[in-house]
């Protein structure tokens with residue numbers, strides 16, 4: 161079972177200082193993969209910078225040149241949450257380009273699956289502005305690239321970051337070729353992602369939002385995956401599955417209030433891996449979005465590679481949340497199933 165790792169030290173050069181989204185997230189993750197002996201089992205996929213015309217599949221040319229000039233002037237704040245250093249533009253080009261390399265390898269068949277350990281993250285980035293630590297929408301660019309370059313017609317993007325991927329939803333809201341599925345805390349940043357946001361025009365029904373109440377955890381996430389994601393994916397028949405992997409829904413991540421464990425992230429990935437095997441020759445690509453507890457991020461990434469490599473033992477050094485809460489979940493999932501005509 162071949163799994164690829166996209167990584168490059170350029171991702172550390174997006175220097176955000178003591179911001180929660182900082183280079184230590186990747187440094188810790190990569191060193192724990194080395195220590196666990198996993199890195200040597202992976203195929204290294206060196207990233208390339210995304211081309212302008214590739215970024216322009218999602219972003220406005222004026223926005224791209226604004227980011228570039230901001231970097232040339234030494235960086236600064238793009239929005240109240242998103243900061244740039246002089247090398248951030250270059251890092252952002254390689255972050256998007258890293259996903260494009262992964263798409264090429266996985267779609268052409270050299271690789272079953274790949275994980276792009278990139279930063280800056282992408283799922284909040286909009287057509288013409290940065291948002292929520294994100295500069296360019298790496299996954300949205302990757303999906304557009306897969307549609308145009310490899311003539312695919314159906315791509316599933318699953319997003320289990322604790323925040324709603326408003327940028328990704330926006331990019332494909334009217335596009336029937338991309339099914340966007342997201343689990344996220346709600347109400348919460350960025351404010352979007354209620355269950356009645358289902359797409360528009362030809363894209364009606366290809367946006368599937370699964371908002372989660374603060375405090376829900378493993379069982380609720382796994383039921384959302386098994387009872388909603390699996391049937392909608394089977395109905396949609398994707399040719400490629402892309403995953404926006406954020407680990408900020410973990411109980412020990414204090415940016416949000418969900419109670420997911422590392423083991424449950426691994427189980428969610430197992431569901432995605434089985435779907436990919438059943439529906440699209442195993443084609444499965446992950447990208448790193450959020451996740452701000454370093455131990456959670458590194459153990460979750462390690463657990464995901466264990467799943468991708470077929471290792472049966474999943475190590476969860478942090479264990480499960482002590483307090484669990486599921487009030488209201490049954491009625492909630494029933495409503496979502498009704499909206500999406502899942503029996």
Ligand SMILES: [Zn+2]
Nearest residue numbers: 321322323450
């Ligand atoms: Zn997040």
